[in-house]
Amino acid sequence: MSAAFLLEQLLNGVQFGVMLFLMSAGLTLVFGVMGLINLAHGSLYMVGAFVCAWVSGATGSFWLGLPAGLAAAAAAGAAVEILVMRRLYDRDHLDQVLATFSLILIFSEGTRWIFGNQPLYLNIPPLLSGVIPLPGDGGYPLYRVAIIAVGIVVAIGLYLLISRTRLGMQIRAGEADREMIGALGVDIKTLYTVVFALGAMLAGAAGALVGALQSVQVGMGESVLILAFVVIVIGGIGSIKGALVAALLVGLVDTLGRAFLPRLLTLVMPASDAGTTGSALASMAIYLVMAAILAWRPKGLFPAHG
Amino acid sequence: MDNSRSNSFLRSREGVLTVVALAVLLAAPLVAQAAGQTYFISLASRVAILALAGVGLNLALGSGGMISFGHAAFFGLGGYVAGAMVFHAQEGGQFLGLLAGTQQALLSWPLALAVAGIAALFIGVISLRTSGVYFIMITLAFAQMFYYLALSFPTYGGEDGMTLYERSTLGGLSVSGDLPFFFVCFGVLLLALLLCSRLTGSRFGAALMTARQNETRLATVGINPFPVKLTGFVISAMITALAGVLLVEQNGFASPSLLSWHRSGEIMIFVILGGVGRLIGPVLGAAVFILLETVIGGYTDRWQLVLGLVLLGIVLFARGGLVGLLAGRARHD
Numbered sequence: 001m002s003a004a005f006l007l008e009q010l011l012n013g014v015q016f017g018v019m020l021f022l023m024s025a026g027l028t029l030v031f032g033v034m035g036l037i038n039l040a041h042g043s044l045y046m047v048g049a050f051v052c053a054w055v056s057g058a059t060g061s062f063w064l065g066l067p068a069g070l071a072a073a074a075a076a077g078a079a080v081e082i083l084v085m086r087r088l089y090d091r092d093h094l095d096q097v098l099a100t101f102s103l104i105l106i107f108s109e110g111t112r113w114i115f116g117n118q119p120l121y122l123n124i125p126p127l128l129s130g131v132i133p134l135p136g137d138g139g140y141p142l143y144r145v146a147i148i149a150v151g152i153v154v155a156i157g158l159y160l161l162i163s164r165t166r167l168g169m170q171i172r173a174g175e176a177d178r179e180m181i182g183a184l185g186v187d188i189k190t191l192y193t194v195v196f197a198l199g200a201m202l203a204g205a206a207g208a209l210v211g212a213l214q215s216v217q218v219g220m221g222e223s224v225l226i227l228a229f230v231v232i233v234i235g236g237i238g239s240i241k242g243a244l245v246a247a248l249l250v251g252l253v254d255t256l257g258r259a260f261l262p263r264l265l266t267l268v269m270p271a272s273d274a275g276t277t278g279s280a281l282a283s284m285a286i287y288l289v290m291a292a293i294l295a296w297r298p299k300g301l302f303p304a305h306g
Numbered sequence: 307m308d309n310s311r312s313n314s315f316l317r318s319r320e321g322v323l324t325v326v327a328l329a330v331l332l333a334a335p336l337v338a339q340a341a342g343q344t345y346f347i348s349l350a351s352r353v354a355i356l357a358l359a360g361v362g363l364n365l366a367l368g369s370g371g372m373i374s375f376g377h378a379a380f381f382g383l384g385g386y387v388a389g390a391m392v393f394h395a396q397e398g399g400q401f402l403g404l405l406a407g408t409q410q411a412l413l414s415w416p417l418a419l420a421v422a423g424i425a426a427l428f429i430g431v432i433s434l435r436t437s438g439v440y441f442i443m444i445t446l447a448f449a450q451m452f453y454y455l456a457l458s459f460p461t462y463g464g465e466d467g468m469t470l471y472e473r474s475t476l477g478g479l480s481v482s483g484d485l486p487f488f489f490v491c492f493g494v495l496l497l498a499l500l501l502c503s504r505l506t507g508s509r510f511g512a513a514l515m516t517a518r519q520n521e522t523r524l525a526t527v528g529i530n531p532f533p534v535k536l537t538g539f540v541i542s543a544m545i546t547a548l549a550g551v552l553l554v555e556q557n558g559f560a561s562p563s564l565l566s567w568h569r570s571g572e573i574m575i576f577v578i579l580g581g582v583g584r585l586i587g588p589v590l591g592a593a594v595f596i597l598l599e600t601v602i603g604g605y606t607d608r609w610q611l612v613l614g615l616v617l618l619g620i621v622l623f624a625r626g627g628l629v630g631l632l633a634g635r636a637r638h639d
Binding site: 031037039084087091093094095097098099101102103104105106108109110113226229230233237276277279280283284287288290291294295298299300 | 373440447450582614617
């Protein structure tokens, strides 16, 4: 096991974590501001990926596909908020679960209807298809480094948006007391639609960026959705900082677990058993981490409200 | 006192709805048998089994306010343990290296319930430290652990699951026929409903429901909420585990999909669709969900789209679920 392999796996973990951060930032924002459990967040991720892949395929340019994917996800998010979510804010979490579960069915089948049953494929744009040399003789794909860079830019952007702008101030006020900011003359309905569309756009961005690394297919959002929920719960619901820390933690634990656990176990058990046990443990690792963190801190690492 | 209360329940609209729903579920396979449509008998068994899973979750979710997104863990664990006993009876070997297999349901089913109960005790002790959305997610996390465990457990088929060639026998009775098996499922469902109605009417049930509404108040009257909720959670898990046992017996097949988060979601949908905390709610929810799936699936391949729209319509416009729609809202909510 070389240092280059370790570095490569670390970068993979960070890249996966960044992708999870894009997903969970919107989820935790929607949750924190509106108190809404949105199971359909994974569908918005899927919309971003499909539209990006389709437009890129039709026009031959990833750079047209990416904004199209973002715009489609944001538009789908705004439509969902106006048509459905708006009626659910004063309901309990259970009604929200059932409604957004229905939305998953509608989005999945609708996507299959529009784009067909075959997965779409998205190519890495030529500009980003290079390899960055790593120490030793390894190399690392430029595209994955670009995803990491996007994640850093989004994290900084969200921080500035929330702490330095008027919109961010309204979002924070909305988290604290929704009646009061309504009484102060802020148009809450529009604010909620904007926040939801922003979260949807970030999910769409995650989907579009990941689309070039794997096939774009119906159901791709669901496994990511579960991981995003794990992230926001570990981080503390409503906390963007928590989401960032937890996303990197989950990304690293999952990636490094898969890469190294089977090898480590060969030290204590026969190789054939170590493979299966190791991969099982690696899949369970993030859930073990989550259960341990919640048992230790029942409100996550960075509770947003006290 | 108790007698007059159950009489007034039976005379209420909800009571009438309960009796009618169960009568229809009981009559459907008999009619199907007479008409020679045996497919509908196994469909009715499926409704009874999944309704049973919902009845289990409803105790935790409806009465105790514990929104478990991980009941598939118990559903699958029950199914896998019962399946493993039959598997070892067929193929030899021992369950966990301890117990020889058996096809006697009176042995394997209680064992499955015991294993699920112990798992629920362990999961409950940790999970009940949290509340709200954190509880939803920590129960999901535990269920995912069991899912990946099953996925990588080569003895029981791992990803491919295990196939069982024969159903267990119940005492000296064979339940390999569709109709006898339906009666077993229906009988178990009836017993579970009876148990839940007795529980919610008892002192324990009152404590459990108060724990949902206001834990501080319960503590103030001298009852520690934690053991009450934990007990409710374990009983709820064991009822759901029994449903898993029955589904594996019906299909002769156990696979990790029993434990997937979709399953947890589906069981939760039955409860919400039917009406949270209403006795017959999960039965109506499961029946309507499965019927919609079957009927719409017969007309179009796009049944998921229609099902999604129907479910969305129900949640937006029929608050309180199907029971709320048909028998009015619950008095205390």
